[in-house]
Amino acid sequence: MLFHTWPFAVFLALYLTVHLAVPAGWRLGVMIVGSAVFYGYWNWAYAPLPLLLCGATHLLTLWVAAAPDARWRLRLGVVLLLLPLIFFKYTHFLLTGLLAPLLRGLGLTPPATDVSILLPLGISFITFTLIAYLVDVARRRSPAAPLSRLAGYVLFFPHLIAGPILRPHELIPQLGQGLAVTAAALRPAVLVFCLGLVKKVVIADNLALLVNPVYADPASATAASSLLAYYAFAGQIYCDFSGYTDMAIGLALLFGVRLPVNFNHPYAAQSVGDFWRRWHITLSHWFRDYVFFPLGSRRASPLTLARNIVITMTLSGLWHGAGWTFLLFGLVNGLATLPEIWTKRRHPARGWRRAIRIVLTFHLLLLTFILFRAPDLDTAVGLFRALLGGNGWGDLPSLVAHMPFECLLVPFYLAAHAWDDHRRLAGWARGAGGPVVIALAALAVLLAASLGPETTAQFIYFDF
Known part of the structure; x- marks a missing residue:
């Protein structure tokens, strides 16, 4: 039962009816x-x-x-x-x-x-x-x-x-x-949920149409289509998972429950370690507190610290899935975190240095995402070969011809990333009038219905 489907809408309507009808002690x-x-x-x-x-x-x-x-x-x-x-x-x-x-x-x-x-x-x-x-x-x-x-x-x-x-x-x-379900909680709940709805249906599911064919047949993928899938998957997985999180947080707000922030502008990270402090924050904190800290102190020797980080990140990779690709995904991210730890460069850079760090970190992460997305090592190797031009650039003109709609997704994606902290949006919604929230919610539903693909995909993280 997906949050953005009619079966869930029916379930929620029936559930709310019962929830509101029973005494508070029964809820x-x-x-x-x-x-x-x-x-x-x-x-x-x-x-x-x-x-x-x-x-x-x-x-x-x-x-x-x-x-x-x-x-x-x-x-x-x-x-x-x-x-x-x-x-x-x-x-x-x-x-x-x-x-x-x-x-x-x-x-x-x-x-x-x-x-x-x-x-x-x-x-x-x-x-x-x-x-x-x-x-x-x-x-x-x-x-x-x-x-x-x-x-x-x-x-x-x-x-x-x-x-x-x-x-x-x-x-x-x-x-x-x-x-308690209150009128005061309704506006932020609806608006945060609708933000997640647009992220998932309008952006993630459309980007999946660019990603899935390439990973289904990497041997036939050209450098152009592989490069497009390389970038598209970054937007897909972010909008898919953060979209689910927004919908979950919005639903929780409906019942007066505040869930913690799970994303904090992850693609603005200046290092791999910085990324994992911004992406799926609750999972990163779980591994920090229940795996990394028990393995030893942060004041340990550099080699011991490196060992603990690599073990923690490798286990985090395996948490995502049972396979060699996930193990390598965690291992590579763990190794990529070590320079920051050893040099103690935790302070963010500014100006052009900041821009360079963000761009380099982003592209390194996208390379590791190939391991995350590929169903097996052969597919991952095939994608790496295709990115290096193994099958040429022959379909570049046709891809460019079909890009106008995908280009329309860019402003949606940038807006979604800008509103990453649901607390800001919820705070704004509490001060907004009811008609404004209703209009924005209607717009979100209209966008999802008109711009979403004919078939919606399951949330990526449901597999984990």
Whole structure:
């Protein structure tokens, strides 16, 4: 059930009807049930999974808290929470990508591994949200919550599928405030949601039409079409994921809940490390706090610090997907972060130096995005070859002839990037009149209906 489709509009209308009709004390329970229905719409067989994981986390939290020295229990609890994720997401890769080549290298015949496991929607986000709860409660950063609040914290449907990845203190206290739907919250909620709608449908889905054919057949891609896909994917993935985040934040605002910022003008980054402090901020903070810091102090030796950064970024790459392309994506980004760390060049440059850093960082990141987008290493290699002119520039005239519509997307993209911080837009909407917000919302819907492609694509991060 995608936020920008009619099934979700029907679900939201029905849900709001029930939510507004019940007493305030019942709304958390209604939210849990409604979120379970929202999740189950994708695959009813997996509908109980988030609830089961919440119950397991609740029991693990009690078990960890019962020990005077809970360190080993906490480590075991984290491992146990990771097991479902490893099973669903990494079984195929472990068997075919690691075990089979290892056995062949030893001269042995690998067993038949026709493993096809359907990945539960949002399993990576759910798992990391639960680990954050277990660790923060065990370390007394957050108080333990009743099972109902824990379930609400995880299943709250605006962030359930693709984040932002929340900490307990960022949502659980807000669940006790009645989840009230107020007229004052309606204007910012609608406007932030509509910004995400335009990002996704008008920009990301149209750019996907330029990207997908090239990655589907890189052997036939020319340098011109590959270069176009190289740049188009930067806009697609940003507007796709930040568009989802905007819609999630807007929906949360409708219930009086404020979710954290997840993007901060990422393509204005002056280094790779700066980029990851601006892109998918809640995931970067998760890896910083629960992987990087436990590995050792930032005051460690340069080699130890480099090791910790590379490990953290490589694991972050694998979080995005089970495959060699994602592993290399994380590894390359980790290595590219090291110069900034070793030279301690964290202060932003100004003037022409700033412009040069931004341009270089942007193009380096786009090269790593090829690994992110390619379904396998052969496709990635094919795209790199095509970018180097392997198939010539023969279709350049025809591509230029079809570019006017794509050029119209540029101002939309620049405006979307400029309004990256939803708090500014929400603050403006609170002071705007109702007719102004209604007109802007109608314009957003009209743009999505008229400029969006005939078929809309699933959010990219739903795969993670």
